Amino acid sequence: SSGINAEYGEEKGGVVEDSAKQIEAEKKKTQKRGEKMNVKMTEFRKELDLERELNSQLQENQAALRAQLSKLETGLKQKEELHEREKQSLQEQIQDLMFHIQSKEAIENSPYKGEIVDGQLQTASPSPSSSSSSRADQTPKKRGHKKKK
Numbered sequence: 001s002s003g004i005n006a007e008y009g010e011e012k013g014g015v016v017e018d019s020a021k022q023i024e025a026e027k028k029k030t031q032k033r034g035e036k037m038n039v040k041m042t043e044f045r046k047e048l049d050l051e052r053e054l055n056s057q058l059q060e061n062q063a064a065l066r067a068q069l070s071k072l073e074t075g076l077k078q079k080e081e082l083h084e085r086e087k088q089s090l091q092e093q094i095q096d097l098m099f100h101i102q103s104k105e106a107i108e109n110s111p112y113k114g115e116i117v118d119g120q121l122q123t124a125s126p127s128p129s130s131s132s133s134s135r136a137d138q139t140p141k142k143r144g145h146k147k148k149k
Contacts, residue, residue, distance in 0.1 A: 107116050 107113055110116060
C-alpha cells in the first residue's frame with residue numbers, strides 16, 4: 001500500500017506541478033495581454049490628447065474666422081452705403097446736367113433767343129388791380145368753421 005501511496009503521491013505531485021506550470025503560463029499570458037492593453041491605452045490617450053488639442057485649435061480658428069467675417073461684413077456694408085450715396089450724388093448731377101442741356105436747347109430753339117442771350121427779356125408789367133391786392137386777400141378765408149375736438 002505504501003508503494004501505491006508513493007506512486008499516488010508522485011502522480012499528485014506531478015498534477016500539482018503541471019497545474020502550477022499551467023497557472024504560471026496563464027499568468028504570463030495575462031501579463032502580456034495586460035501589457036498590450038496598457039500600450040493600446042497609452043496610444044489611445046495620446047490620440048485623445050491630440051484630438052482634444054486639434055479641437056481646441058479648431059475652435060480658436062473658428063472664433064478668429066467669425067470675427068474676421070464680421071469685420072469684413074461691416075466693411076462691406078459701409079462700402080455699399082458709400083456706393084449708394086455716390087450713386088445718388090451722380091444721379092443728381094445727371095439730373096442737373098440734363099436740366100442744363102434742355103434749358104440750353106430750349107433757348108437755342110426759342111424765337112426770343114436773341115433777347116434771352118443778351119439779357120433783354122422784358123415781361124409785361126402787372127395790371128394795377130392785381131398789384132393792389134395783398135397776399136392775405138388771395139388766400140381763401142374760412143368762415144364759421146371750428147376745429148372738431
